[in-house]
Amino acid sequence: MIELRDVSKVHPGGVTALDGVSLSVGAGRIHGIVGRSGAGKSTLIRCLTGLDPATGGHIEIDGTDIVAARGSELARARRKIGMVFQHVNLLDSRTAEQNIAHPLEIAGVPAKERRQRVEQLLDLVGLADRRGNYPSQLSGGQKQRVGIARALAAEPRVLLCDEPTSALDQATTRQILELIRSLRDRLGITVLIITHEMSVVREICDSVTLLEDGRVARSGDLLDVIAEGDSALSKALVALPPSTFEGTETLVEALLAGDADAGEVFRILGASGLPARVAAGTVETIHGSQVGRIRFSAAGAAEGARIAGALRDAGVRVEVFTGEEARRVDAAALEDEEEAR
Ligand SMILES: Nc1ncnc2c1ncn2[C@@H]1O[C@H](COP(=O)(O)OP(=O)(O)O)[C@@H](O)[C@H]1O
Ligand SMILES: [Mg+2]
Structure with missing residues (x-):
């Protein structure tokens, strides 16, 4: 449905x-695009709509070549694309209902048809009882x-x-994500979500792409990416909280993915008798x-190696960190947590 091949964008100014x-x-x-600020995520979305054209490559949406399309063909292709932003930018002087009707008015949809369509849309997003409210009378989630x-x-x-959820609290975020998922299920739409x-x-998300400096660093189905274990994207998707670290332990991280669930990991360690x-x-x-990560702490390098060996022998993916590296891994969790706030 969405196909990008070798797309480049050089902004004016180089x-x-x-x-x-x-x-x-x-x-x-539902495909997620992640990446640090400045990675090119918003540029990618603007290229997809053809509003800020790509400077190279091919973009196809529902069979239309967005880069090559001009005039009425591009306008038709754009109508197949809906856009949702962090800040909703509603017209303050119009009610919820009138804001939803606005693009239909611009498109010249006759009044009767417009009313029916707005009715459906209000139901679809669960706002039928708020139709007469002005933006100032709506919560962030309702907006x-x-x-x-x-x-x-x-x-x-x-x-x-x-x-779409960056300006919302956690509970509202969950409701909006649930709405997006149900819209996909009910309408069969394809969703690209930048976050x-x-x-x-x-x-x-069903699948995810990590953008780094305007390039695809990794892209794939969510569970496949997580199952890699040692990639930056896998670590970010199932991150560990900070732990207490004395400075001399060896850390052994077990990846929970596929057959290796938490129960299996603890069974293996229990049977091994290792502390x-x-x-x-x-x-x-x-x-x-079930996916996740468990970080075990062992008193020294020899104990750590034995724990890692027992898990590896049973097919569990592990990473071992000692000395300076263990300190760095442990500190990274703190930084991630600060960044997430
Ligand atoms: N209109 C523009 N003109 C010039 N440079 C831009 C413009 N928009 C974005 N950029 C630059 O392109 C890069 C990617 O920006 P952007 O797509 O907004 O990243 P993201 O959304 O991932 O934070 C940044 O270096 C940014 O400064
Ligand atoms: Mg952006």
Whole structure:
């Protein structure tokens, strides 16, 4: 449904924001794009809409070549794309209902048809009882619902979301993500969601791409990426909280993925009789599979090696950190936590 081949974008002034980006998102999938600030995420979305054209490569959305399309063909292609932003930008002088009707008015949809469509959209996003409220009378989550309804007004096949939940609290974020997922299920739309929050990716994405300096550093199905264990994206997706670290222990990190669930890891260690202390752990269920990481702390290098060996022999992916490296790994968790705040 969304196909990018070797897409590049050099901004006026010479900044290369995208450099050979190739990406493919199948119909009805929810795909996450993550990356640090400045990685090129917003540029990518603007290139997809053709509003800020790519300077090289091919972009196909629902069969239309967005880079080559001009005039009415481009306008038609754009109608298949809905956009949702972090800040909703509603018209303050219009009610929720009137804001949703706005793009339909611009498109010249007759009044009767417009009313029916707005009715459906209000139901779709669960705002029927708030239709008469002005933006100042709506919560952040409700405003975002209006924004999503407005984006769906022209019945797009693709929904592009740029940080849709970044201005919302955790509970509201969860509700909006749940709405996006149910819209995908009910309407069969394809969703591209840009976010700096790994929790958003874990919660609703089928697949994910990490952008670094305008290039694809990693892209794949969520569970495949997590199962790599030692990649930066896998570590970010299932991150460990900070632990207490004395400075002399050896750290052994076990990856929970595939057959290696937490129960299996503890069974192996129990049977081995080795003394392993749990320093930190994270366990989640994603698409019905248990994934996570457990960091064990061993008194010294020899004990650490034996714990790692017992787990490896049973097919569990492990990483071992000693000395300076262990200190660095432990400190990284603190930095991540600060960044996430
Ligand atoms: N309109 C623009 N003109 C010039 N440079 C831009 C423009 N928009 C973005 N950039 C630059 O392109 C790079 C990627 O920016 P952006 O796509 O906004 O990243 P992200 O959304 O991942 O934070 C940055 O170096 C940014 O400064
Ligand atoms: Mg951005």
